[in-house]
Structures are given as C-alpha cells and as structure tokens.
Amino acid sequence: MYHRGVPLIGGVAALAGKRVVVFGAGIEGRSFARRVGPTCAELVVVDDVVGDLTAPEGPRQAIKAELAELDVQSPSVLEDRSFDFVVRSPGVSRYDERLAEAARLGAVVTTPAALFMEDFQDRRIVAVTGSKGKTTTAMLTAAALGAYGLDVALAGNIGRPLTELYDDDAHDVFVVELSSFQTADVTTSPSVGVLTLLAPDHLDWHRNLTNYYEDKLRLFSHRDEVPVAVNGRCDEAVARSSQLAGRVLYGKGGPVRLEGAKVVVPDLGPLDLGGFQLLGEHNLLNACGAVTAALLITGEPPDQKRLEHELSAVTAPRSRLEPIGDIDGVSYIDDALASNPEGTVVALRVFAGRQVSLIVGGHDRGVDYIPLARAIDSSLPQPVVFWIGGAGASVAAALDDISSSVQRQPAPSLEVAVELASSRPGVAVVLFSPAAPTPHDEGSYLDRGRRFRQAAGVEEGHRGRRGTS
Numbered sequence: 001m002y003h004r005g006v007p008l009i010g011g012v013a014a015l016a017g018k019r020v021v022v023f024g025a026g027i028e029g030r031s032f033a034r035r036v037g038p039t040c041a042e043l044v045v046v047d048d049v050v051g052d053l054t055a056p057e058g059p060r061q062a063i064k065a066e067l068a069e070l071d072v073q074s075p076s077v078l079e080d081r082s083f084d085f086v087v088r089s090p091g092v093s094r095y096d097e098r099l100a101e102a103a104r105l106g107a108v109v110t111t112p113a114a115l116f117m118e119d120f121q122d123r124r125i126v127a128v129t130g131s132k133g134k135t136t137t138a139m140l141t142a143a144a145l146g147a148y149g150l151d152v153a154l155a156g157n158i159g160r161p162l163t164e165l166y167d168d169d170a171h172d173v174f175v176v177e178l179s180s181f182q183t184a185d186v187t188t189s190p191s192v193g194v195l196t197l198l199a200p201d202h203l204d205w206h207r208n209l210t211n212y213y214e215d216k217l218r219l220f221s222h223r224d225e226v227p228v229a230v231n232g233r234c235d236e237a238v239a240r241s242s243q244l245a246g247r248v249l250y251g252k253g254g255p256v257r258l259e260g261a262k263v264v265v266p267d268l269g270p271l272d273l274g275g276f277q278l279l280g281e282h283n284l285l286n287a288c289g290a291v292t293a294a295l296l297i298t299g300e301p302p303d304q305k306r307l308e309h310e311l312s313a314v315t316a317p318r319s320r321l322e323p324i325g326d327i328d329g330v331s332y333i334d335d336a337l338a339s340n341p342e343g344t345v346v347a348l349r350v351f352a353g354r355q356v357s358l359i360v361g362g363h364d365r366g367v368d369y370i371p372l373a374r375a376i377d378s379s380l381p382q383p384v385v386f387w388i389g390g391a392g393a394s395v396a397a398a399l400d401d402i403s404s405s406v407q408r409q410p411a412p413s414l415e416v417a418v419e420l421a422s423s424r425p426g427v428a429v430v431l432f433s434p435a436a437p438t439p440h441d442e443g444s445y446l447d448r449g450r451r452f453r454q455a456a457g458v459e460e461g462h463r464g465r466r467g468t469s
Contacts, residue, residue, distance in 0.1 A: 008187055009110055011119035012166075015085055017041050021107070023099070024089025025049070025072045031161040032087060032112040033070055044083070046075040083107045087115070090157070090181035093205045094215070113182035116162040121188045124173045126293050127156075129183055129219055130196030130231070132343045133286050134158075135317045136278065137196050138177040140290035143310040145173050147302040148294070157182060158317075173297065181205065184215035189223040192296045194289050198236040199342040204365045213240055220244055229292035233258075233285060250292040251285045263287050266295075268304045275312035279321045280350040287311055319449035321347055325458040330422065332456045335433035336449040341372035344435040348379050354428040356383035357421030359414070361392025362436035362448075372435055373398035382406050383431075384424055386417040391436030414448065418455035430456065 016039040022029050025047040037043040050072055078086070078098050082105040088094065090111070099109050117125070126145075128138040135158050142154045153169075155162050156176035165174065176190070180202055198213060206212040217240060220228050225246040231237045232249035241247050251258045255266045262270040263284055276284070290311070295301060316322040319336040326332075333351075338344050344360065358376070372395060376383060385408035387396050396408050411417035414432070421430045432452045438445050453460065 008118060009108060009115065012036055012039075012115050013119075014115075015040055015087075018084035019082075020044070021046060021078065021083045021086045021102070022089070023047075023075065023078075023086055024092045025070060026089050026091060028112055028161045028163070029087075029089040030070060031163040035163050035166065036087075042083075044077060045070045045072045046077055047072050048075060050074045078102050085110065087112060088185075090179060093181075093207075094184045095205075095207050095211070109185070110187075111182060111185045112161070112163055113156070113176075113178060114185045114187055116165070116176075117186050117188045117190070120165070120169075120174060123169075123191075124297055125190040126173065126175045126192045126194065126297055127178055127190035127219055128175065128194040128196065128289075128293075129178045129180070129216055130194070130237070131199040131201045131216075131340060132338075132346070133196035133231075133282065133289075134177045134179070135320060135337070136283060136314075137194055137286040137289050138175050139314050139317060140287050140311060141194065141293050142175045143314050144287075144290045144294035144302070144307060145175070145297070147307040147310045148298055150298075178219060180212060180215045183217075183219040186219055187222060189220055189226045191227075192293050193220050193226060193228040194293050195220075195228060195230045195237050195241055196286065196289060197231055197234045197342070198240055199234075199340060200367050201340040201342075202365065203367060217241065227296040229254075229289050229296060231285065231289060248292060248296065250288040254292065256288045256292045256295070258285050258288050263291065265291055265301060265304075265307075267301045268307070271304065271308050271311070273308060273312055275308075277312065277315050279316070279323070280346065282346050282349075283321075319445050321350065322449075324453050325456060327457065330427055331429045332452075332458060333429060333431045333433075334449045334452050335431060336438070336445040336452060338433040338435060339437040339445065341367060341369055341435045344372055344433040345375040347431060347433040348375055348383065351429050351431065352379065353381075355381050355426050356429045356431050357386065357424050357427045358383040359386045359388070359411075359417045359421055359430070359432045359452075360395050360435045361388035361390070361417075362434040363439045364390035364394050364436060369395050369398035369435070370401065373402050373404060376406055377402060377404040384408070384421070384427075386411050386421050388412070388414060388417055389436070389439060391434065395435060414451050415455040418452060422456070 019042045020040045022033045022045045086102045086107045086109045142152045145152045150172040153171040153174045157179045158177040227246040230241045232252035250256045257264045319334045322334045324332050324334050
C-alpha cells in the first residue's frame with residue numbers, strides 16, 4: 001500500500017510552502033483546509049461528492065453550498081498532477097488506490113489526526129479508541145480528570161475537530177477519541193491510551209479484519225511502554241494487546257474492577273454511583289476504563305466524592321442508547337450510533353426482561369451477523385425485529401440460518417419501521433439499534449437519529465410526544 005511517510009512528518013508546519021491536497025470535505029477536512037490553506041503554496045480540496053449527479057436530495061446535497069466556498073474539486077485531479085502532501089479525511093480509506101497512486105507520484109499521505117498527534121506530542125493526551133464505547137469512555141475520562149480540578153479539552157471523533165485545538169490549547173489534558181480511520185496513519189503515540197473493545201467492524205474500509213485490528217493498535221505502537229488501559233472483559237482486546245509493555249487491564253484482571261454493579265478503585269474502594277445516568281453494565285465498565293486512564297496520567301486517585309459526582313453527571317452521548325421519550329408506556333431509545341452487531345448485542349442486554357421492538361439495518365459491510373442473530377434468538381422475551389436496507393436483510397438471513405423463531409418483518413423505510421414497531425401489542429421498548437452504519441445517501445448517524453425522533457413524534461430536547469404535556 002502507499003508509503004506512510006517518514007516516522008515523523010513534522011506536524012502542520014511541514015505543509016507550509018508545499019502543494020497540498022485535502023481529500024474529503026467533511027467537517028474535519030473543511031476545518032483542516034481553513035487552518036493550513038494560508039500557509040500552503042497551493043491547497044486543493046477534493047471530494048467524491050463533486051460531479052456525483054446521482055446523489056439524492058438530502059444531507060449530501062445540502063453541503064454542496066459549503067463545498068463551493070472551498071472550490072472543492074473532483075479527486076481526478078490526483079491523476080493528473082503530483083503534490084507534496086495528501087491529507088485524507090477519516091471517511092477516505094487509507095487503502096484507496098487513488099492515495100496509493102498519489103504516493104507513487106511522490107506525495108506523503110497523512111491525516112489531520114496524525115499531524116495533531118505530532119504537534120501535541122509533548123502535551124498530556126489521553127487517546128481513546130476501540131470498536132465500541134469510544135465516545136462514552138472519552139466523556140467519562142474527561143469527567144474523571146475533572147475530578148482532579150484539571151482543565152480538560154475533549155475533541156476528535158466525538159465531534160469537535162482536533163484542528164480547533166490549535167487555537168484553544170490552554171488546557172491541562174487533552175482527551176481525544178480516535179476511530180480506526182484516524183489511528184491508521186498516526187506516527188506518534190499518546191501519553192496514555194484506552195482500548196475499549198475489539199470486534200469486527202469497518203471491513204469495507206480496512207479491506208480485511210487483520211488490517212482493522214492492526215490499524216487500531218497502531219495508535220500505541222510508536223512509543224515504548226506507552227500506558228494503555230485495556231478492557232479486561234474483552235477477550236479479543238486482551239489477546240491483541242498482549243505485546244503492549246505498558247498495558248493495564250480494567251474491569252477484570254486489573255486495579256480498577258467491576259464487581260457486580262460496583263466500580264472499585266484502588267485506595268478508594270467501591271464508588272457510590274447511585275446517580276449514574278448511563279444505561280447498562282457496559283457503561284460501568286466504560287467508567288472503569290475512564291478511571292484507569294485518569295490514574296495512569298495523574299499517578300494518584302482523586303477525591304472520591306468529587307469523582308462520584310463527576311461520573312454521575314455524564315449523560316448519554318447523542319444517539320448512543322439515548323432515551324428520547326416515554327410515550328403511552330413505551331420507551332423510545334435512539335441507538336443510531338450502534339454501527340456494528342456488537343453494539344446492538346450490548347443494547348439488547350440492557351433491556352433484558354422487557355418486550356422490545358428492535359429496528360435494525362443500514363449499509364451492509366459484509367460483517368458476520370450470526371452472533372447478533374443468536375443474541376436476538378436467546379433474549380427473553382424475544383424481541384420482534386423490523387429490518388431495513390441491505391444490512392437488515394443480512395440480519396434476517398442470519399436469523400434464517402439459525403432457524404430462529406424470532407418474529408421479523410421488513411420495512412421500506414425507518415419511518416415505517418418505527419410505525420410498525422410502535423404499534424406492536426405489548427411493546428415496552430422501541431429500540432433503534434441498526435447494527436450497521438448509516439447508508440451514504442442518508443447522511444450521518446445523527447441524521448438517522450433525528451429521523452427516528454421525528455418518526456416517534458418526539459421533539460428535540462423533549463421526552464414526550466409533540467402536542468402532549
């Protein structure tokens with residue numbers, strides 16, 4: 001594949017006076033282009049959306065006005081000219097042949113995240129990655145560090161572009177959430193890492209499972225004995241991280257443990273998290289990871305009462321097991337961020353014992369849905385499944401393969417699925433947990449979450465149906 005450049009690229013300063021392409025005009029790409037553009041000899045922004053006349057009206061069409069501001073061009077420009085740097089956005093696969101060709105023509109291919117990690121390598125950074133739980137664990141880590149009275153910045157895949165921190169760097173600690181799309185090209189490791197979970201995901205982007213796991217773990221491979229908090233309850237994470245000299249397990253087999261429903265911290269004992277607002281045992285496990293990271297970067301425990309308060313103040317991130325409303329005795333849960341089967345399996349565990357209408361489906365990345373089908377089949381009571389799109393059809397096929405008695409029904413759209421799910425007799429929970437990413441022509445998981453909310457009849461910022469008190 002393409003050459004990833006010298007061990008250290010030189011941060012954003014290396015782009016000054018150079019010919020630079022930013023590949024991908026999403027939020028991160030646009031933010032990065034605006035930052036480095038004035039210093040470059042030439043800056044070209046490219047995106048596949050340019051010239052895509054088949055793109056439907058909707059989220060992708062809506063950003064075309066913004067793209068015009070940056071004079072966004074087609075990626076075909078990479079075929080005709082050579083550049084010094086190509087800075088790809090997370091959505092552009094590092095295995096894209098167009099990047100390989102740009103590298104053959106002499107370009108160094110990198111990412112805004114990789115350059116940020118170089119520029120901030122002397123600062124205290126906690127970098128959180130994993131197949132699931134990244135966002136919540138990053139939020140909980142920032143909260144845990146806040147218990148020390150530290151000024152904490154939270155950015156990265158969580159929504160705030162890392163590029164913004166160049167103008168907002170007066171913080172004690174930076175907590176950054178990094179997806180596998182971002183970790184794939186890093187050239188430095190953080191002060192402390194967190195690995196939440198490893199399960200198959202994004203195989204279309206990474207091309208195969210080996211690449212996916214290697215791209216995840218590359219975040220921790222550039223510094224000897226980097227302290228990394230690893231989920232001790234995830235066998236895959238434990239096995240794949242065994243070579244990390246600075247690994248510290250959490251949840252199980254490490255100093256911060258989950259005992260029953262209690263987070264137990266060295267020198268503090270069990271935490272009183274009676275006010276904990278996040279659903280599910282897995283979020284208590286995420287809290288174990290957050291506290292472990294805080295201990296690793298500070299070297300000492302915080303005040304216990306303050307830690308309990310800060311952790312209990314964290315609410316669900318948008319569209320991740322987010323309760324959006326209770327309507328006529330039915331709870332509506334937006335879990336649109338569950339982009340792989342493991343996320344949906346975890347969501348089902350949260351609502352064990354309640355009758356669930358489960359809505360699944362989205363872009364089919366070719367992952368194995370049999371484990372999810374087995375989890376659905378073994379749930380008591382069995383959920384009723386409403387499936388949409390290619391991934392939904394694959395879930396239904398997986399249920400067929402295990403001869404499941406689970407009731408399932410196709411739906412032509414998310415809106416129809418919500419209507420069918422809501423009208424199911426005896427339903428207690430309508431759970432939108434797609435087990436797949438949002439299709440490219442439907443925007444982001446946030447767009448899908450908004451559609452789910454609207455279909456349920458719940459206003460933004462409210463937990464009840466429109467028109468009711």
